[in-house]
Amino acid sequence: MKDKMTIILFSGELDKAIAAFILATTAAATNMDVSIFFTFWGLNILKKSKFAITKSQGLLQRMFNFMSTSKLPITRLNMFGLGPWMMKKLMKKSKMASLDELMKLAKMLNVKYIACTTSCGILGLSKENLIDEVDEFAGASTYLGEAMTSKINLFI
Amino acid sequence: MKDKMTIILFSGELDKAIAAFILATTAAATNMDVSIFFTFWGLNILKKSKFAITKSQGLLQRMFNFMSTSKLPITRLNMFGLGPWMMKKLMKKSKMASLDELMKLAKMLNVKYIACTTSCGILGLSKENLIDEVDEFAGASTYLGEAMTSKINLFI
Amino acid sequence: MKDKMTIILFSGELDKAIAAFILATTAAATNMDVSIFFTFWGLNILKKSKFAITKSQGLLQRMFNFMSTSKLPITRLNMFGLGPWMMKKLMKKSKMASLDELMKLAKMLNVKYIACTTSCGILGLSKENLIDEVDEFAGASTYLGEAMTSKINLFI
Numbered sequence A, B, C: 001m002k003d004k005m006t007i008i009l010f011s012g013e014l015d016k017a018i019a020a021f022i023l024a025t026t027a028a029a030t031n032m033d034v035s036i037f038f039t040f041w042g043l044n045i046l047k048k049s050k051f052a053i054t055k056s057q058g059l060l061q062r063m064f065n066f067m068s069t070s071k072l073p074i075t076r077l078n079m080f081g082l083g084p085w086m087m088k089k090l091m092k093k094s095k096m097a098s099l100d101e102l103m104k105l106a107k108m109l110n111v112k113y114i115a116c117t118t119s120c121g122i123l124g125l126s127k128e129n130l131i132d133e134v135d136e137f138a139g140a141s142t143y144l145g146e147a148m149t150s151k152i153n154l155f156i
Helices: A014-029 A040-046 A059-067 A084-093 A099-108 A117-123 A140-148 B014-029 B040-046 B059-067 B084-093 B099-108 B117-123 B140-148 C014-029 C040-046 C059-067 C084-093 C099-108 C117-123 C140-148
Strands: A004-009 A033-038 A112-116 A136-138 A152-155 B004-009 B033-038 B112-116 B136-138 B152-155 C004-009 C033-038 C112-116 C136-138 C152-155
Touching: A004 A014, A004 A040, A004 A140, A014 A033, A014 A084, A014 A099, A014 A152, A014 C040, A014 C140, A033 A040, A033 A140, A040 A112, A040 A117, A040 B014, A084 C117, A112 A117, A112 A140, A117 A136, A117 B084, A136 A140, A140 B014, A140 B152, A152 B152, A152 C140, A152 C152, B004 B014, B004 B040, B004 B140, B014 B033, B014 B084, B014 B099, B014 B152, B033 B040, B033 B140, B040 B112, B040 B117, B040 C014, B112 B117, B112 B140, B117 B136, B117 C084, B136 B140, B140 C014, B140 C152, B152 C152, C004 C014, C004 C040, C004 C140, C014 C033, C014 C084, C014 C099, C014 C152, C033 C040, C033 C140, C040 C112, C040 C117, C112 C117, C112 C140, C117 C136, C136 C140
Parallel strands: A004 A033, A004 A152, A033 A112, A112 A136, B004 B033, B004 B152, B033 B112, B112 B136, C004 C033, C004 C152, C033 C112, C112 C136
Antiparallel strands: none
């Protein structure tokens, strides 16, 4: 049986997403079973490029989804004022993989994407709003089941 | 012997507190022993409704406690500008439990609340400033003892 | 064989750094093996006092390092508006060790400092820019190796 790692990706910032996917792909490359549980802001990373707006959503849900479309992956303008533009520029310069490339690699290595059903419910998100690479929609009990048998569990 | 989970709740934001309590109550409902260690900003969640100000506190401590009373659980105005109002509204709409309800449930399920003595010391908080549901005041070594024998340890 | 703990210190804020070092020193004092893996903003804590700027860095890297020198450990002006000045003042008043003192203690207790090579590459940081106490430069696979055999793994 393979060793396991789980990551709860709660944050929607670019820098934290990159950290999560570097850990996930490195672990999967060394033959570990890796699950990422996307919840709250982390769901933005799974949204399709076009605005995740559908008729079944209420006004607040539409506003929220409009403001957080995945085409605008903005890291918080943190204490150093380093914008996402600067960060991407620096990553490219040091020949590091972009988030898109890391996510492609993750799928090749069978990293499992689990979208949190509770958060999806709050935001009015359904299967059609998220990228096809999502493996499963599940809640906290599914996460706990995975985490119980994992050697490494991180909340990012 | 029961399986255990520990959570360090360092953050004082509404969204992270909700994530912590969803995990805690789900785990406790499946018969796990759950401890939440409240430290730094996380202590705001444990403050009584009225301002946690007492005569023994210095000016800075009073200012701090005045600014962070638990009657104003403000989530950071994060990258999407979604205020706590919007968030609570969306949670209600999708029939999700509020933080207050989750905390009541947590107590019914015997989730243990540990308040960090070091942080309490910095902020001039004593037993009378915090809600009665706090089970224990303890430091990092108590946390480490719990975490050593737990299957899941998260820092939120 | 000793019990182990690993901490990924991703954040560069004063309050989170203090939390990490309180946990690290308490664990090391009770005879655990502790490794802190400094990545992204966490690297700021390891920078030498003078600006970590060298000729080999490009303009963006210089700007970044100029803005985040370790002489200005600014915690994010979080929801309560509590600045780092207030925080340090309160810590001193309650006779708590400062971050500098905690870091000295950590070294006396053999807490291992690992600087993330990927982040160093992005920021153009080399050995000479960081304090001498850094034990090792390594990537995610080294972290995972440590974490696999640790009882407590936290992402801060």
